[in-house]
Amino acid sequence: MWATLLLPLNADDSIDFRRLETQAATLAATELDGLYAHGTAGEFQTLTEDEFDRINDLLAATGKPFQLGASHPSAQVQLERVRRAAALEPGAIQVIVPDWLPLNDREVLAFLRRTADVAGEVPLVLYNPPHAKTRVDPQLLRSLADAVPTLIGLKTAGGDKAWFDQATKSGLSIFVPGxxxxxxxxxxxxGSYSNVAALSPNGAVRQAGSLDVERRIAEFFAQHVVPLQKAGLxxxxxxxxxxxxxxxxxxxxRVRWPMASATREQVEAARPAARSLLPELFADSW
Known part of the structure; x- marks a missing residue:
């Protein structure tokens, strides 16, 4: 169970690094298996290279196992992020398939091979979310795993039994939403790079295997998350x-311009429902 750093933003969209450091220290004291930065929730596409490096240094200093996302729509920028991230010796580096134009299978393999060469001994996790322009199916996943020995994991939305039956043949660790x-x-x-950990870090760990809690999380999401999603958040x-x-x-x-943010009123409306539906997640503070 891994949790992401989320960017605390000032009114001018600059990162409040004091609040980010406090957040990282709080997460480092939890029961989470590790922390990561620069996934979708970390707004990686908005970061300057200086911000990227500063967040990496902050995360590496927590003492908690950590992974770094090097993702960027540009393959060239991503490769340089991989180079700098690898110097910090994270447990893994998360990468996406370059995302302005879809790539064919040969191009995906070429991208991962060169990325692995730059990462050296640091293993890679392929992040392939549903909105990716290049979708990596289980057959391609197996080919990539065979060709790139340091590719160790897949961060994905998952699928049905037939999808898992094929994807697990790759031998990669498959991580799905919390x-x-x-x-x-x-x-x-x-395992999971967990959105539920955003709601309650320790609760997400302790209730990870509960189908009943998962059912009630779905009920809470239907009431308070799906409407925001449908509204365009x-x-x-x-x-x-x-x-x-x-x-x-x-x-x-607050999220960075031009994305819209949830309101204080929406948060306050959801808090009682979360604690009523999911008391297990909040039994021990965070």
Missing amino acids: HFLASMSLLGAH SNPALDKFLAAVGDWADVGT
């Missing part, structure tokens, strides 16, 4: 909304 972890573990998932905005509902750190709901 609100599907209990049910997808029965199909072959190995992005995944980073939704994860910050969950962190504000959980109230375990001063993250705030």
Whole structure:
């Protein structure tokens, strides 16, 4: 169970590094297996290179196992991020397939091979979310795993039994969203880069295997997350909304321009429902 750093933002969209350092220290003291930065929820596409490096240094200093996302729509920028991230010796580096134009299978393999060469001994995790322009199916996944020995994991939305039956043949660790972890573990998932940890870090760890809690998380999401999603809020905005509902750190709901943010009123409306539906997640503060 891994949790992401979320960017606390000032009114001018600059990162409040004091609040980010406090957030990282709070997460480092939890029961989470590790922390990561620069996924979708970390708004990686908005970061300057100086911000990217500063967040990496902050995360590496927590003493908690950590992974770094080097993702960027540009393959060239991503490769340089991989080079700098590898110097900090994270447990893994998360990468995406370059994302302005879809790539064919040969191009995906070429990208991962060169990226692995730059990463050296640091292993890679392929992040392939549903909105990616290049979708990596289980057959391609197996080919990539065979060709790139340091590719060790897949960060994905998962699938049905037939999908898992094929994807697990790759031998990679398959990590799925936190609100599907209990049910997808029965199909072959190995863990989660968890959105539920945004709501309650320790609660997400302790209730990871509970199908009943998963069912009630789905009920809470249907009441308070899906309406925001339908209104056009992005995944980073939704994860910050969950962190504000959980109230375990001063993250705030603001996301970087031009994305829209959840409101204080929406957060306050959801807090009683979260604690009523999911008391197990909040039994021990965060």
